[in-house]
Amino acid sequence: MTTTLAAVDICRFGARRDARTQMHLRRQMYELIADACAITRVPWASCYREDRGDGALFIVPPDVVGDHLLDPFAHHLAAALRRYNQLAGDIAQIRLRLAVHTGRVYRDEHGVAGPALVHLFRLLDAPSFKKTADDSVGDLALIVSDRLYNDATESGGMIDPDAYTPCDVISKETRTRAWIWTPPPR
Structure with a gap:
């Protein structure tokens, strides 16, 4: 089935954090994702989910429009x-x-x-994206595949194309273009 996939990773999860703190961060990450899903009407309970230790994979039901995970979900x-x-x-x-x-x-x-899953995790783990996330002043950095970005912008969805920056991704055998969004500074 064709659907929208999302992967989340807690930045610097292992840096100076004991097991109790890591467990707290995981609980909070899941609560924050569930809250954002509830607000945007993404059916979290119907999503396929896999825990990734310091992150999570979730796949939304096929009837959820993919660009909803860009805006409003990411916002x-x-x-x-x-x-x-x-x-x-x-x-x-x-x-x-x-x-x-x-x-x-x-x-x-x-x-x-x-x-599609391999591509998703190549985007998440791309060194250029990690650097952008580390350099960002915000609490979230989003990378979107070129395919989804083009679908979302061509369909006249809610996203603002000018808020995204193109990024060349080189990660293992993957070489592609993606688009990065970070929230505006506070």
């Missing part, structure tokens, strides 16, 4: 992160990297697989 997630971080101490601060792509997903007895 609501950024706002939820900002609100959480205002009240969290230094050790509990959360910064997230979010990758979103669209494509065909295949299921078997072990979970999901396919080229």
